[in-house]
Amino acid sequence: MGDAHGVGIVGLGNISRQYLDALAGHPEIRIVAVADLSEERAAAVAAETGAEAVPAAELVRHPAVQTVLNLTIPAAHAEIAHAAIEAGRAVYGEKPLAVSVDEGRGIVEAGARSGVAVGSAPDTVLGTGVQTARRAVDDGLIGRPVAASATMITAGHERWHPNPDFYYQPGGGPMLDMGPYYVSALVTLLGPVVAVSGAASRLRSERVIGSGPRAGETIPVDVDTHVTGILEHANGAISTIVTSFDGTTTTASPIEVHGTDGTLLVPDPNRFDGDVVLHRPGAEPETLAVSGGYDGAGRGVGLVDFVRTAPGVEPRAGGAMALHVLDIMTGILRAAEQGGRVELTTTTARPEAVPFTAREDWHS
Structure with missing residues (x-):
């Protein structure tokens, strides 16, 4: 190299x-x-x-x-x-x-x-979890994709982060902080989005830091902390997303992708790995063998992929993808504020799939 x-x-x-x-x-x-x-x-x-x-x-x-x-x-x-x-x-x-x-x-x-x-970032979508699901979609295991859902509900990062202020300032909130993982996964699985709708709320105007030297300190909340969006993909599929700092937990699968012939349960896109489970009518649920992605990956694998990308070629975790994801997320927030549907001003190609790559082949 x-x-x-x-x-x-x-x-x-x-x-x-x-x-x-x-x-x-x-x-x-x-x-x-x-x-x-x-x-x-x-x-x-x-x-x-x-x-x-x-x-x-x-x-x-x-x-x-x-x-x-x-x-x-x-x-x-x-x-x-x-x-x-x-x-x-x-x-x-x-x-x-x-x-x-x-x-x-x-x-x-x-x-x-x-x-x-x-x-x-996020580069979590380059791991074996989302990439195995991507391979299943591309191989037609669920037929034609028609819908997807993504769910992230937690009580808020002030519980564990010693300096959580920025999570509750512009650029933060559950959609812009955690949404990139889920929206990037949806675009990786189903392709770009043409329009969005949304609704949002703010549970309280202050939060209390729960750990570290500033524990007990009150910080202001200047962003919406529960956001729901509808994504209209260019291929006709419709996704829904919920991101929240106002709940406790959820039993919903982090991502589900529904097709004409089956449903995929996709692992948490805030992680790099996890089981992908296929449900098809009349059949027992099947945990799919790992078939794509960087094995044993951690944050930084996207930088490795970026550095390895040939000059003039758009990286998988590239600016076009990140800009489109940002357009989707801010479009949802704008739709929530204004009411109605927002057409997006950006698009991106689905990033090239990552073939299964053993750890020794990307880290050694």
Whole structure:
């Protein structure tokens, strides 16, 4: 594969731990620089990885950085992405791509103008769970897909996150925070969406932090915390999605895909693996053998796939996909606010399916 690809990480909060663990020892990725608002945190990660700790403004121009891994809070995604693109660096960011479609479109268009690649999480859809389901749909195991449902209900991230403020600010909420996993899976399984409808509510105006040094502190809620959407796919299928920080739990399958000849139960798209179960009329439920996806994957496999993508080819976890997912999610929120149906302004091709890839073939 040649020399390892130089990556600079901006933002070393909670999610960075998962990336650092997944990428540790990867022969194709070398973390060469890190930046964070906390100099102490940056110094600790630099010592762990052998990277340099530098300010973000220097990181995007670091001579050894080829791709900027943008793990900042959503409100900072666009600023860091543009800085990286202006410096001629590829950028791969955490979800969502940005806090608005205009911001997201600006990132994608800037990347295209500069000839640099843009990518975005979630990469969970590249794991064996969603990709095995994708293979089943493509192989016609459920006949023609006609509908799907996605459900995510939890009591809210303030219960466990020590600094949950951004989850309840613009760019957060259950739809923009957790929705990317579910919407990306629906687009991967059923293709792009042409229009959406939605309804939303807000249970309370404040939340109380439940853990960490700020436990007991009250934070404001500036976004809707229960969101329901209807997605009209270009192929005629209709999906429904519920994302909520106002419930406790759910017994519904994370995703169900219904076709003329059967139904697929798809595992949690916030994870990379899990059983895919096929139900067909008159037959016992069948757990399908794993038939696609990166085996043993963790957050960061999307970055590996991104780095491996040939120049000029849209990455699987690419900007076009992330922008369309953002358009779907913000369209649902806009429909909920305005009432009625919102036609989308973006589209994307279904990303190329991931053939089953053993861990040693993508990490060794």
